[in-house]
Amino acid sequence: MSSVALVEIAKSFGRQPALVGIDLEIADGEFMVVVGPSGCGKSTLLRIVAGLAQPDRGDVVIGGERVTHWPPARRGVAMVFQSYALYPHMTAFDNMSFGLEQARASRAEIDRKVRWAADILRISHLLERKPRELSGGERQRVAIGRAITREPGVFLLDEPLSNLDAGLRGHMRAELIELHRRLKVTTIHVTHDQVEAMTLADRIAVMREGRIEQVGPPLSLYRRPVNRFVGSFIGAPQMNFIAVELRGYADGVLVVGLPGGAELRMPIEPEHRFAPAASVEAGLEIGVRPEHLIASNGGKADLAGRIRLVEHLGSATLLHVRCPGIEADVRIQLPGIVSWQAGQEIAIEVPAAQCTIFAAGVAIAHGG
Amino acid sequence: MRAALPNGLRAPVRTSRPATAAWLFLAPALLALAIAGGWPLVRTVWFSLTDAQLAGGPFSFVRLENYRWLLTDPDWWRALRNTLVFATVSVALETALGILLALVLDAGFRGRSLVRAAVILPWAIPTVVSAKIWAWMLHDQFGIVNRLLLAVGAIERPLAWTADPALAMAAVIAVDVWKTTPFMALLTLAALQLVPTHCHEAARLDGIHPVRFFFKVTLPLIAPALAAAMLFRFLDALRVFDLIYVLTSNSRSTATIAVYARQQMVEFQDLGYGSAAASLLFVMVTGATVLYLAATRSRAQESET
Numbered sequence: 302m303s304s305v306a307l308v309e310i311a312k313s314f315g316r317q318p319a320l321v322g323i324d325l326e327i328a329d330g331e332f333m334v335v336v337g338p339s340g341c342g343k344s345t346l347l348r349i350v351a352g353l354a355q356p357d358r359g360d361v362v363i364g365g366e367r368v369t370h371w372p373p374a375r376r377g378v379a380m381v382f383q384s385y386a387l388y389p390h391m392t393a394f395d396n397m398s399f400g401l402e403q404a405r406a407s408r409a410e411i412d413r414k415v416r417w418a419a420d421i422l423r424i425s426h427l428l429e430r431k432p433r434e435l436s437g438g439e440r441q442r443v444a445i446g447r448a449i450t451r452e453p454g455v456f457l458l459d460e461p462l463s464n465l466d467a468g469l470r471g472h473m474r475a476e477l478i479e480l481h482r483r484l485k486v487t488t489i490h491v492t493h494d495q496v497e498a499m500t501l502a503d504r505i506a507v508m509r510e511g512r513i514e515q516v517g518p519p520l521s522l523y524r525r526p527v528n529r530f531v532g533s534f535i536g537a538p539q540m541n542f543i544a545v546e547l548r549g550y551a552d553g554v555l556v557v558g559l560p561g562g563a564e565l566r567m568p569i570e571p572e573h574r575f576a577p578a579a580s581v582e583a584g585l586e587i588g589v590r591p592e593h594l595i596a597s598n599g600g601k602a603d604l605a606g607r608i609r610l611v612e613h614l615g616s617a618t619l620l621h622v623r624c625p626g627i628e629a630d631v632r633i634q635l636p637g638i639v640s641w642q643a644g645q646e647i648a649i650e651v652p653a654a655q656c657t658i659f660a661a662g663v664a665i666a667h668g669g
Numbered sequence: 670m671r672a673a674l675p676n677g678l679r680a681p682v683r684t685s686r687p688a689t690a691a692w693l694f695l696a697p698a699l700l701a702l703a704i705a706g707g708w709p710l711v712r713t714v715w716f717s718l719t720d721a722q723l724a725g726g727p728f729s730f731v732r733l734e735n736y737r738w739l740l741t742d743p744d745w746w747r748a749l750r751n752t753l754v755f756a757t758v759s760v761a762l763e764t765a766l767g768i769l770l771a772l773v774l775d776a777g778f779r780g781r782s783l784v785r786a787a788v789i790l791p792w793a794i795p796t797v798v799s800a801k802i803w804a805w806m807l808h809d810q811f812g813i814v815n816r817l818l819l820a821v822g823a824i825e826r827p828l829a830w831t832a833d834p835a836l837a838m839a840a841v842i843a844v845d846v847w848k849t850t851p852f853m854a855l856l857t858l859a860a861l862q863l864v865p866t867h868c869h870e871a872a873r874l875d876g877i878h879p880v881r882f883f884f885k886v887t888l889p890l891i892a893p894a895l896a897a898a899m900l901f902r903f904l905d906a907l908r909v910f911d912l913i914y915v916l917t918s919n920s921r922s923t924a925t926i927a928v929y930a931r932q933q934m935v936e937f938q939d940l941g942y943g944s945a946a947a948s949l950l951f952v953m954v955t956g957a958t959v960l961y962l963a964a965t966r967s968r969a970q971e972s973e974t
Contacts, residue, residue, distance in 0.1 A: 353870050374876025386867035390889045399885070400875030451875070 303364030303377065303454035303487055304329045305350060310359035312345055319345045321511040323359070327504075330485045336498040336534070337508035343491045346508070347457050350489060351380050364454055376455070379448035383460040385440045387432040393419075393443045394428040397450050418446040421480065438469045449484065458490040462497060474500050495535050499523070507531050524669050529662040532588045538619060540588045541631050542659070543604075547585055555658060555666050557585060560626030563603035565653045573665040584661045591619065591634040593655035596641070602648035604631060611643055622647055710951070717945035723938040735945035745946065747921060748929035754838065755913075755925060756906035759845045764899055766846065767853025772883075774854065775861045792851040800915035803844045807831055807916075834922035841913055841923050845906070853898060860894035861887070893965075900961050904954050926950045 310323040319342045327333045335343045348354040350361055352373035360369045368376050387396050394415055401411045419425045422442040432440055441461065448456060458477075462470045478501060481488055490501060498505045499519045506516045507530075515527045519535075526532035532540045548564055549556035555569045565587065606624035618639045621630040633649060641647065658666040717735055721728035739745050774785055791799065806813050807830040815827040830840040864887055872882045910927035917923045919932060926946060934943025 351870075351874060353873065372876075373870075373874045378874065380871070380874050382867040382871065384865060384867050386865055386871040388868060388886050389863075389865060390886075400872075400877065403875055403877050403881070447871075 304331075305455055305487060305489065306360075306362040307346070307350070308360040308362065310346070310349060310356045310361070312342075312349065312354065312356045318511050320349075320356070323511075323513055325506055325513060325516065327487060327489060330487055332481050332488045332490065332501060332503045333506060334490045334492060334498040334502035334504075335506045335508060336492055336495055338534070339493055341508040342511040343493075343508050344459055347380075347459055347489060347491045350455070351378055351457055352376050377453055378455040378457055379451045379453035380457040380459065381441075381444045381448050381461045383463055385432075385444040385464075387440060387443060387447075389432050392429050392431055393424060393435065393446075396432070396443055397428075397447045400447065400451055414450045414452075415446075418450045421449070421483065422446050422476075437465050438473065441465065441473060445480070449480075449486075453486060456484075456486045456488040458488065460492055461490070463492070463494070470497075477501060496537065499535070505535070507534060509534075525664070525667045526588070526657060527664050529586075529588065529659050529664075532657060532659070532664070536590055538591045538632055538634060540590050541594070542586050542588050542629070543627055543631065544584075544586045545658075557587065557658060559587075559603055559651065560624065561602075561604050563651070565603075565651065565656060567653055567656065567658055567666040567668050569658075569666045570664070573660075573663075584659075586659050587651075588657045588659055588664075589651060589655060591632040592617075593652060594631070594633040595650040595652065596620075596633060596635055596639075597648040597650040600648075601650045603651040604649040606631065606647060606649070608641055608643050608645050608647055611641060613638065620647070622649065624649075713944045713951075714948050716940055717948045719941045721940040721944075723934060723940045723943075728941070731941065735942050736949070738942065739945055739949060744921070744924075745926075745929060748924050748926045751838070751923055752907055752909070752925040752927075755842060755845070755909060755923075756903055759842045759849070759906055760899055760902045762842070762846045763849045763853045763902060764895065766850045768857050768895075770850060770854035771857035771861055772887075774858055788851045788854060790851070791848045794848075796848065796911045797915055799848055800844065800912045803840075803847075804831065804916050807840055831917045832920070834920065837917050837920050837923045841916055844916065845909070845912055848912075849902065853902065856898040857891060857895060860891035860898075863890050863894070897965075900957075904957060907954050907957070908950065926953075 305325075305327040307323050307325045310320055311318070312320040323342075323346060325333075335346060337343050345354060349356050350363075352361075352368070352371060352375075356369065360367055362368065363376055363378070388399065391399065397415045397418060398411045401414060406414070415428070416425065419428055422445060424439060424442045424446060427435060427439055427443070432443070435443065441464075445461070461477075462473050465473060474497060477490075481501075490497070492498060502519050504516060504518055505522055507514045507522065509530055515522060515531045522531060522535045526535060526540075529542065533542070543559065545557040545559055545565070547555070548558045550569075553569050553571075553574050554566055556564055556566050558564050604622075604624050604627075606622040606627075608620050609623045609630060610621040612619040612621070615638070617637065618635045618641070620633045620635065620641055622633060624631050631649065633647075635641075652668070654668040656668040657664050718730060718732060719728050720731050720734075770788065774781065774788070794802075805811070807815075809815060809827050809829040809832065812827075812830070814830065815824070818824045819827065828836060830836050868886060869882070872886065877885075908927055909925055910931065913923050913925055913928055914931070919928070919936075924932070927950060930943045930946035930950065932943075933939050933946055937943075
């Protein structure tokens with residue numbers, strides 16, 4: 302088992318920069334999820350850790366060794382590909398043992414390792430089948446099995462669940478968590494799915510356009526996004542963004558006014574405390590998650606509007622509310638089934654403790 | 670296995686109307702085939718049973734007499750041996766070199782599309798033209814091949830590449846390999862796409878040597894497509910005529926069955942006897958095809974069950 306450190310990694314394809322100065326440390330045994338929209342460079346990053354691609358600058362350190370120019374096989378990493386990359390003409394057993402034969406392990410040793418992995422992944426009964434005789438989920442398990450038989454120090458997963466249907470994906474998520482708990486192998490999992498990131502990760506690294514925007518535990522990213530991008534990317538349904546105006550700024554407390562006139566007061570983050578008021582005012586908005594807004598029944602009403610659309614999810618209900626002065630619909634998620642209907646007027650309470658204030662896209666104040 | 674479907678679902682496909690339409694669409698092609706291929710074939714087989722002369726005149730029916738003569742003619746046997754040697758050696762070399770070329774072309778490198786286009790050139794040149802080009806290049810007095818070999822000191826005096834019985838077959842095979850390797854390379858290149866993406870990378874992570882990967886993964890995956898390509902080439906090589914005729918004309922050391930048949934028919938004016946030789950070649954090529962189809966069909970059925 303090994304820790305992984307990426308030091309100032311940069312990579313471009315022709316003139317197109319793919320990665321711009323990536324620094325990331327992954328502790329021994331940690332489950333790190335790298336998440337971001339397609340084209341953000343996350344797969345390139347993974348391939349650089351694997352040794353399948355070379356960085357233009359920077360270093361890859363695995364288990365304390367600088368492995369930047371080592372061939373992939375020497376790095377002690379195993380990778381599961383999105384396409385599974387199984388050998389079509391080989392049985393599941395042969396797929397899993399092919400790499401071991403190369404390592405000059407004895408027949409008995411190979412057999413033991415493959416059966417151990419197959420047992421963990423519950424595919425022992427499928428070992429004689431070829432990939433085309435397996436379902437998507439079963440192929441996935443064989444691909445994971447092939448990776449774990451090598452007993453790697455680092456486990457690299459490149460969008461491993463994105464080819465599975467929704468139900469199976471949820472199931473395999475749980476299996477991956479279980480597998481990690483059992484093997485405690487350092488894992489880097491790349492995905493574009495924030496739900497996968499939230500459920501699997503010890504820590505998440507959110508990437509955009511070749512940079513890491515924020516690294517942290519899932520709930521800290523959820524509660525305290527450093528910028529608008531992370532706020533909108535993490536969490537579903539997506540965060541509401543409401544333009545606000547600056548009402549006052551004194552003693553580290555920011556007072557902003559909502560379009561309806563209501564005011565919110567929030568302590569500004571220390572590092573932004575001395576920013577001039579003028580720059581703070583440029584593009585000031587609050588971000589608040591739909592599940593944190595409260596449908597006010599005669600109580601405090603910070604926003605008021607008319608319900609345009611009601612989405613019943615069963616476990617929750619999502620209301621789309623058109624508020625005067627706000628461009629996009631404000632979305633409120635209420636638990637369970639509610640009696641609100643489209644066309645009704647609704648008053649909304651905005652709890653300051655759950656809001657984030659962004660100035661020009663950068664988070665400067667968190668309520669919580 | 671095909672699952673049994675309720676009759677109602679199968680019936681519309683099996684009505685005679687679409688079948689009639691299909692035959693109608695095929696009719697022009699079948700007619701053309703019958704005129705261009707069928708009729709000459711029937712005539713050739715029929716002439717092979719006669720003692721007809723190319724110049725015409727009266728002839729009579731001799732039944733299998735021509736074939737009896739053929740099978741006792743040492744020249745025919747030599748032609749058969751030449752044909753088989755040419756077909757086997759050239760196809761083997763073309764396949765091996767074609768695979769190598771395809772593997773190179775499959776690897777990403779700068780200017781790959783340009784090289785891909787350039788590679789096909791020998792295949793695109795008409796055989797008679799390329800044979801003529803090579804005939805000059807291999808010329809014993811004026812050829813560039815001899816000149817180069819003399820210049821680097823590989824040979825002491827000019828070699829008669831196409832006239833020397835010991836060299837002629839090698840020369841003919843070399844030119845055929847030059848011409849046909851691109852064809853095998855492009856077919857192999859297409860087959861290489863059957864190797865799933867990322868399999869190479871998975872193997873790199875496992876530290877599997879590229880040569881081992883080729884024999885354990887690539888080759889088994891491209892084998893069926895490769896076998897079909899080799900068969901096409903083999904059947905083509907059995908019928909070889911133009912290359913050998915242009916390069917070595919009637920040299921006995923390279924004459925194949927097709928060259929032998931032409932010689933009997935045109936030079937010796939023996940239409941019946943030449944037709945018999947041509948018919949026998951046809952039977953051999955057809956036989957090989959039928960054997961191959963039968964083999965692949967039984968294999969397909971095996972993998973289906």
